[in-house]
Amino acid sequence: MMIPSNLSSFSLRMTMMHLVLTAKEPNNNNPKMEEGARAEELQVQRCRARLDRLATASAGDDSEWEDMRLKRILVDYMLRMSYYDTAAKLAETSGIQDLVDTDVFLNAKRVIDSLQNKEIAPALAWCAENKSRLKKSKSKLEFLLRIQEFVELVKAKSFIQAIAYARKYLAPWGATHMKELQRVTATLVFRSSTNCTTYKVLFEQNQWDHLVDQFKQEFYKLYGMTLEPLLNIYLQAGLTALKTPFCSEGNCPKEDPLSLDGFRKLADPLPFSKQHHSKxxxxxxxxxxxxxxxxxxxxxxxxxxxxxxxxxxxxxxxxxxxxxxxxxxxxxxxxxxxxx
Known part of the structure; x- marks a missing residue:
């Protein structure tokens, strides 16, 4: 179990107490129990480190606290952008391994890499490992993965296998996703060479990119993380105070952050500042x-x-x-x- 880095002090204390109380002595005769005990001990260690970090918030040096906070935000951003080696190096040199979730993102990397290589099995295995939690959040990730696997069979003209696959893996989703199920099974008739937009889009290569994005969203929700990187959220909080109609027209002076394309893109969905003219x-x-x-x-x-x-x-x-x-x-x- 991963402990989100943005939990409140009370929540962290309660989680740590629960882990300590429920921790069991390792059983040397059962490798799985030994592995579970080590995982629990690791989470207790992380909870303790994060509690100690919160305890120093009021007593420690503000500049040191803010510097550590910035490094955690940067590590979070790098992990989300798939700069795993750089993120791990920054966490190691800063001594904040217990304050960030590098290992959890590395586990997700295996699934992301497989989807980018057009492999479904690791993603399905991840869904099976987290089945109960995904069910509670009404996730449809597994259904989308099954659809893609079915489409790949149709694309390869393995129609008999595709029909058998649909009966075994897609039919159980009919009660909740009937329209989508009907649409995807119709590809048996329209095939990958169709010009009908409704079905042609199912055979496009960017469907794999959509699966990667969907997996990331489910991953963030599962571990209680924000959908947007923390760095983006903090930058947008500042940019919303600077954004005015004057800046959106591209007339910003060079000193204004909104004169840069990257910042303008971040500020694009934000509302204009209530005060357009400075006093x-x-x-x-x-x-x-x-x-x-x-x-x-x-x-x-x-x-x-x-x-x-x-x-x-x-x-x-x-x-x-x-x-x-x-x-x-x-x-x-x-x-x-x-x-x-």
């Missing part, structure tokens, strides 16, 4: 800076309102002292900035 507030007077009270830029780069700088200049004999850095300059050295 500048003076750090000194807390008043709004506008055309009546324009901003002025000090030589050190900090910006304050003209009203605040004039008052400071009168009190200090024409000198301006930056309240943030302590730098001193003349009022004439402050350049006026224009709000567009």
């Amino acid at each position: 500048l507030v003076c750090y000194i007077t807390k008043e709004l800076m506008d055309t009546e009270n324009p901003p002025r830029v000090l030589p050190n780069g900090y910006v304050y309102s003209e009203k605040a700088l004039q008052e400071m200049s009168k009190k200090n004999g024409g000198e301006i002292k930056c309240p943030r850095t302590g730098d001193v300059c003349k009022f004439e050295d402050c350049v006026r900035a224009f709000i567009s």
Whole structure:
């Protein structure tokens, strides 16, 4: 059993207590029980490591905590993008093997690789191993795999085998997926050379890509993971505050993250920020800076309102002292900035 990395502290404690209480002594006469005991011990170790990590959240160094969190997010992204070796190396060098789920993704890699090689058996075996949990989530992954295997028999013109296969493996799904079952069995008549779009699509090569995507979705749900990588979610949380109609038109300055195609793609499904126009507030007077009270830029780069700088200049004999850095300059050295 894999323990999701995003569980709450209470959930982790309860899970760890359950594993500790239910753990059994290994039976040297039963290899399967020994293997099960080792797996339980591994999960207890991971729960303990994650609990210890949560315990240091308030007591530890914030910068160190955020650095570790970022590395976990990066490992999660690499594993989802199939950069397994790089993810394992980062987890090892950072000492966070117990805080990430590398081994679980490596098990999924075997199924993904087999589907990309147009092999169904490993995926079906995975479905059999997780049958009860997939049934609870009303997964149709196994049905889709069976459909693909049936279609491959039809494509190979093994019609008798295809009919026997449909009777044995597809017929039991008739009660819940009758329309899809009727559609796929009709390929016995239309064959792979058909020009009818309804059936032609079943023979296309991208059906294997759809199976890979479907397996990944079921895999994430089964282990309580987010469907999107955590890195995407965190980036979108920031991009949604920056997205405006002005940026979507491709008029962003180079300093804006949305000027890059990758960020624009991430922000595409996000709503526009509620505030389309920025407001500048003076750090000194807390008043709004506008055309009546324009901003002025000090030589050190900090910006304050003209009203605040004039008052400071009168009190200090024409000198301006930056309240943030302590730098001193003349009022004439402050350049006026224009709000567009």
